[in-house]
Amino acid sequence: MGYPVGKVAALSGITVRTLHHYDEIGLLSPSGRTAAGYRSYSEDDLDRLQRVLFYRELGFGLETIAKVIEDPDVDALEHLRRQRVLLVERIGELTRMVDSVDRVIEAKQVGAALTPEERFEVFGEYREPEGYAEEAVRRWGETPQWRAAARPLSKEEWIEAEKVRQDWVGRLLDVVDSGAPADSAAAMDLAEEHRLLLAAFMGECGHALHREIAGMYATDPVQLGFLVREPDQRPGLGEYIRDAVDANAGRS
Numbered sequence: 001m002g003y004p005v006g007k008v009a010a011l012s013g014i015t016v017r018t019l020h021h022y023d024e025i026g027l028l029s030p031s032g033r034t035a036a037g038y039r040s041y042s043e044d045d046l047d048r049l050q051r052v053l054f055y056r057e058l059g060f061g062l063e064t065i066a067k068v069i070e071d072p073d074v075d076a077l078e079h080l081r082r083q084r085v086l087l088v089e090r091i092g093e094l095t096r097m098v099d100s101v102d103r104v105i106e107a108k109q110v111g112a113a114l115t116p117e118e119r120f121e122v123f124g125e126y127r128e129p130e131g132y133a134e135e136a137v138r139r140w141g142e143t144p145q146w147r148a149a150a151r152p153l154s155k156e157e158w159i160e161a162e163k164v165r166q167d168w169v170g171r172l173l174d175v176v177d178s179g180a181p182a183d184s185a186a187a188m189d190l191a192e193e194h195r196l197l198l199a200a201f202m203g204e205c206g207h208a209l210h211r212e213i214a215g216m217y218a219t220d221p222v223q224l225g226f227l228v229r230e231p232d233q234r235p236g237l238g239e240y241i242r243d244a245v246d247a248n249a250g251r252s
Contacts, residue, residue: 002032002040012049027066028052047076054083058090161201168194169228172241176234182243191241191248207249214245 009016022028023039028049032040041049048069055065069079168190175186191214198213199205205213216223218238228237 002034002042003046004034005030005039005041008041008046008049011046012053014053022049022052025062025066027062051076051079051083054079058083058086164197165227168197169232172228173232173234176237176240182240183247187240187244188248188251191244194241195245195248210245211242211249214242218242 003011005016005019009019019028019039023030028045030039031042031045034040051069052065055068056062060068172190175184175190178186180186191210195205195207195210198210213223217227218224218241221238224233224238224241227241234240
């Protein structure tokens, strides 16, 4: 059965113009045409549109969505599993926001003064680097490590994780600025600490996986930015981390 573009727009809640745009950029091209030459969407097309809209609702850009749903190693069921993980995480974030709003309402009702921190608590104290979720799903979405790491974290857990990251980065930069080589004991100890932190977060992180992750720090500025924010970066820092991880793996 084929569905005309107007029917698909009505079913999905998006405009005909949006569907035409998706067709033009190759994100969702209808499988057929009517005898009169009009677009006709199949059941498979509707499944693909559902995946597109799920990822769009989760804040993914269209270019990223195209890369994610074109992954030949991921079937429709796995996409649904990924989306469920991300939706559960979003629900957790929204629930925490509702709790914060409730506290603000209660304070207003009783005339209690709010501190600046309490006023903005609804937005949380942690901000993921831009593009983190999209990049994580694209690279790791089908792995057991991603499923473990994608567990929704509470605000307190995010804050603690950020403190740990900042502490580790601070000590790393001290070692780098001291001129110690990447295969020094201090650098390798930090590399091992980083591996264990990843293992705690991902469920497991052997030396081979650790090397793969560290290799991305050396070649992909976005990946490095997830670990060391841009203002704290040094020239060659990604390569230094990669070399320290390699040296640490070699001594195991």
